Amino acid sequence: MAAQGPFEMGGKCCSSSVSPQSILYQILNNEERWKTEGNPQCFPLPFPNIGCPCEVNRRVILKIPGVTCNRALEVLLKTITFIRKLPSFFQLPLEDQILLIRQGWEPLFLLGLAQERVDFELLETSVPSLLKAVLLNQSPEGEYKLENSPLGASLAEVQKIKDFLGKFWNADICAKEYAYLKGIVLFNPDLHDLKCHHYVQALQQEAQHTLIEFVSMTHSRSRRRYAWMMESLGFLRTFSPDTIGELFFKPILGDVDLNTLLLETLYTKQDLL
Template identity: 45%
Template sequence: MASLEGCRCRGSSGRNNSSILYSILKSDSFGSTEEQQQQQQHPQEQQQTLQHLLHKTSSSSSSLSSSTTAASSGPASLQELRQQACSCGSARRRGVLRSPQVTCKAASAVLVKTLRFVKNVPCFRELPEDDQLVLIRSGWAPLLVLGLAQDRVDFETTETVEPSMLQRILTGLPERQSEPPAGQGRAAAGVSVVDIEAIRAFLKKCWSVDISTKEYAYLKGAVLFNPDLEGLRCLHYIQSLRREAHQALNEHIRLIHREDTTRFAKLLIALSMLRAISPPVVAQLFFRPVIGSVNIEEVLMEMFYGK
């Protein structure tokens, strides 16, 4: 049973595993049904809503965008350090979407559906708002990529090559041409091919396993309730929610896929692949070509809380 030790979340009494995870399943089912109805009745409504929010937030996001760009300009992983240190051209390979308008529109629809799913999970809304913000900021990108897998949204990219240091010297290019001025983002430079292939590998993994709707719902619960984040007030409760999501997923697999003894391990591997995908990469690949320097977190807060 989920415990609310150390926090003041509402509705904690009398709650059990089935009710908590049923709310996740119900939320996912509700979101899918509502999404289908909206697509049939108003195919342009979601994109217009997102474009309105982007336009509304663009004028107030320049300072936050600059700080985000400055924070992301440094190497975020050992892999990136190796890429910067390597002088060969292959380490500088980057990619951009081949059809950004089409792909970004599909990603925007998945983002709307993802936020609706989160909004309709009662045990999430019972958390303090500070915890909700932490979980949304950390979880929106992996939840989005998981939604892309569930909706089987594929994409194509084309490669660009970042000039090497020697090429910059010989051609007289600025030393840091790959880093555009503050506020412009790095859409023109694209995303590392390594990061793109990581997203593709996760999508292919999900499609090869042929994950069911219920399994996607349990995976979303495991991704959303991430206790490994700093600043959470209801840490123990969130830990219990993730544990219950894993347990429910395992029980479902043992009931439906008795002959497949490795299926649960395969889905855990998929989760580990998903957690390795960083939100800045997702924002830059799927949204920056269209929204430019608008801060994606402001858009998320506007869509979720109407602020």
């Protein structure tokens, strides 16, 4: 069997595979040496995973944030427009409306990215090198301080988004299918604290039934296509909202609360659309 590479440790993070006999281990863990030398600039390890080349710890930013973020904002506004055109949504109690939006805007936004074919390129961010900082006796108060580093979004999470977009583009989803899929996502009866659970469930079932009828008329392998779509919708709910905000909105909006922004735009800023 071929020998494992440095980052192929049976799914384990490479930061946990440092040998006690390695130079890196001795430099970072020989506390007695630092005490006896009385080095006034020694400091604890404040961020053990920074610099790890494992995909889960790698961070990325948009290569052209201005263009991509503006397109993302357009998608967000179109998502709000879609909701506004659903009279059945506004027949729900306000509490149910807010709950459905808070729990559903991320998958609706990702469906919008797919429908508008918003593609984007990434750049991997540079992160502080702890080894270099230790060897140069640099304090964490200097350029290696964690909070001064633009970490970006998780590469693993962003890659999931790009994979999803690619699959939907390859499937050639049409506008009507996107509309039915958005209805299925928005009217989610599985949420706790819904006051009109049965009504929301009926609305979702109506969207599902309409999608099945449409797919059966337009595709020969309709059952397989419909099953794949439903599986994809379940996958959509695994994405992290923090990743979406960090990647698509933080570069131009800063640390804005996207839930608040969505609700304010939906209910009070109708002149924007």
